Amino acid sequence: MLIQRYSLISLAWCFITLGSYGHTIVVDRSGKNKSIKRAIASAQPGDTIRIKPGNYREGNIVLEKSLVILGENYPVLDGDHKFEILTIHAHHVTIQGLAFINTGVASINDLAAIKVLDSKHLYIRNNRLENTFFGIHLSNSSQVWIENNELHSDVKTEHQIGNGIHLWKCNHITINSNKVRGHRDGIYFEFVTNTLITGNRSEGNMRYGLHFMFSHNNEYRDNHFVNNGAGVAVMYTAGVKMINNTFEHNWGSSSYGMLLKDIRDSYVKGNVFIQNSVGIFMEGSSRIEFTENTFSKNGYAVKLQASCDGNNFTRNNFSANTFDIATNGSLVLNKVNGNYWDKYEGYDLNRDHVGDVPYRPVSMYAMIVEETPTAxxxxxxxLVFLLDRAEKAIPAITPENLKDDSPSMKPYDFN
Amino acid sequence: MARIVKYVFLDILRTRFILLYTAFLLISTIALFQLDSDSSKVVMSLLNIVLMVVPLISIVFATIHFYNSYEFIELMLAQPVKRNVIFISEYAAVAVSLCVAFVVGVGIPMLVYGAGASGVTLLFCGIVLTLVFTSLAFLASVVTRDKAKAIGIALLFWFYFSLIYDGLLLWIVYTFSDYPLEKITLSLVALNPVDLARIIMLLQLDISALMGYTGAFYKDFLGSNLGAIASAGILLVWIAAPLAWAQRIFSKKDL
Structure with a gap:
């Protein structure tokens, strides 16, 4: 009996506290509360602010309380081409269902639609950002979910536009299913660790679709990087996992599907590289496993500079590339083994689906061009056709050791 | 002149070679379009035909034809007709029939399957190379009386422009690779119609993004109005100069 009474009392206590927790404040252009700023000022931590549809021009809104801000039918927060729109400096905040338009453009401050400073446990979900300088800008923050946001900008020159999703010195962030279009870099990381990036689409950005430096132990899955000015460039990082991403149509004289500079101990699996002028460009990179990737219709599938070591290419499909692999020296410290090459002309006498003679993926002409670009x-x-033929028969200029000793006779099926 | 052209033209048709050539181009172009649906790739493959086969056929056919119609030329010279007229008529008939064969063989499938601006450039390059190599064939024909020797010279021309010259160019590029060579190579390329046609063609295709700085430099020049006029002018010189030289020899020659 006594236990029952106690549990009843504690249950009642729970309801009382829940009741006192979390009021909802409704902001409406035609209602009682017209201003988001005043609603924030009057709210207690833990409250919810519901914003009705309408156009809100309130300059820079600073949020320093743990609040949930929900938009109904995408209320528009307009920065009037002057202001940063929302600055968050608080833990446990949710921003959901808002539309942000027209931030200011500045060359000293990184004005953003949503800026997060020194905060933890945030949700930024289902927002739409249009014509913003920086889109979502996080610094020194952790445990943040950035999900289902759509970012779009239409600026013509690079100095008038910032990055879509910009993270500086963050950890444990999840970036899922966002779409970024027309920014400078679609997704930009500097000093960001232990982060998961999944299912995003970064398209038509001026510079890079994805750009990171010093960002260790991050995982990238199922992302699409399409038609960006210079493709994807990643640098000075260890422990990168790239799985099932698509790098498509990053085409131009200085554009790369993926540029790897000083990347170590990483894993690249199941990615698709289609129609890039260079599929993967590698420089000073070590101990990366490339497996089950598909390289198709690229100018160069892989440009493997001689400064790379300990990289392994196994079970990849190479088809319809102008050049399969190019390198710039005779030193080869990387292994290429068991891949499928559509240009392979060898035979398979014992029918084990492995070619009996090695395949040399480096064409002589690619070597010559690497050495003297004028050629x-x-x-x-x-002439070049004949020279390439002769070189295939008796290698003289191409590196002797860069060969696939067990090329697959058939393309691998990764589905 | 029109009458001579007509007779030469009928003579060419009678040998049926030109019809075979048209059929060959037609079949191979259609086959390429059937094999690959991407028209820019087809243009890329057709480029090989235009750069190799068209010059070879043009120069060999024109040389052989010149010798086969030697008796006809001698007969014409007995008539009150100027040597220049006879010579130009011969050239016009051969060149036009080869060009028509090329345009029909490559152009019609292109029209059917659709190839865009790069296809037009390809047709232009093919026609120009046909004219250039027909001129060279006439030059080879008039410098010697011996048919075998003339065919040898003609083949040497073809060999020189499609292979030997490129070898020399590669050697120069390799030897002087420490110097900025763009301007020099650009002028050296102008000295070979096959190279010039190839580069004009490559710059048309989006694959030119792989050509790096050199490609960008070439594109900048050849893409400008001045560059377009200059390259067209150079190709015109490549047609006119050998022909004028051959005509000079022919008009003084003791047949």
């Missing part, structure tokens, strides 16, 4: 003017001439 590119002989491209597609009859």
């Amino acid at each position: 590119v003017l002989l491209w597609r001439s009859f």
Whole structure:
């Protein structure tokens, strides 16, 4: 009996505290509360602010309380081309269902639609950002979910636009299913660790679709990087996992599907590289496993500089690339083994689906061009065709050790 | 002149070679379009035909034709007709029939399957190379009386422009790779119609993004109005100069 009474009392206590917790304040252009700023000022930590549809021009809104801000039908927060719109400096905040338009453009401050400073446990979900300088800008924060946001900008020149999702010195962030279009860098990380990036689409950005430095132990899955000015460039990082991403149509004389500079101890699996002028460009990178990737219709599938070591290419599909692999020296410290090459002309006598003679993926002409770029003017001439044939028979210039000893006779099926 | 052209033209048609050539181009172009649905790739493959086969056929056919119609030329010279007229008529008939064969063989499938601006450039390059190599064939024909020797010279021309010259160019680029060579190579490329046609063609295709700085430099020049006029002018010189030289020899020659 006594226990029952106690549990009843404690249950009642729970309801009382719940009741006192979390009021909801409704902001409406045609209602009692017209201003988001005043609603924030009057709210207690833990309250919810519900914003009805409408146009809100309130300059820079600073949020320093743990609040949940929900938009109904995408109320528009307009920065009037002057202000940063929402600055968050508080833990446990949710921002959901808002539309942010027209932030200011500045060359000293990184004005953003949503800026987060020194905060933890945030949700930024289902927002729409249009014509913002920086989109979502986080610094020194952790445990943040950035999910289902759509970012779009239409600026023509690079100095008038910032990055879409910009993270500086953060950890344990999840970035899921966002769409970024027309920014400078779609997703930009500096000193960001232990972060998961999944299912995002970064398209038509001026510079890079994804750009990171010093950002260790992050995982990238199922992202699409399409038609960005210079593709994807990642630098000075260890422990990168790139799985099932698509790098498509990053085409131009200085554009790369993925540029790896000083990347160590990483894992690249199941990615698709289609129609990039260079699929993967590697420089000073070590101990990366490349497996089950598909390289198709690229200018160069892989440019593997001689400064790379201990990288392994196994079970990848190479088809319809102009050049499969190019390198710039005779030193080879990387392994290429068991891949499928559509240009392979060997035979398979014992029918074990492994070619009996090695395949040399480096064409002589690619070597010559790497050494003397002017020689590119002989491209597609009859002479080059003959030289390449001769070199395939008796290698003289191409690195002797860069060969696939057990090339697959059939393309691998990764689905 | 029109009458001579007509007779030469009928003579060419009678040998049926030109029809075979048209059929060959037609079949191979259609086959390429059937094999690959991407029209820019087809243009890329057709480029090989235009750069290798078209010059070879043009120069060999024109040389052989010149010798086969030697008796006809001698007969014409007995008539009150100027040597220049005879010579130009011969050239016009051969060049036009080869060009028509090329345009029909490559152009019609392109029209059917659709190839865009790069296809037009390809047709232009093919026609120009046909004219250039026909001129060279006439030059080879008039410098010697011996048919075998003339075919040898013609083949040497072809060999020189599609292989030997590129070898020399590669050697120069390799040897002087420490110097900025863009301007020099650009002028050296102008000295070979096959190279010039190839580069004009490559710059048309989006694959030119792989050509790096050199490609960008070339594109900048050849893409400008001045560059377009200059390259067209150079190709015109490549047609006119050998022909004028051949005509000079022909008009003084003791047949």
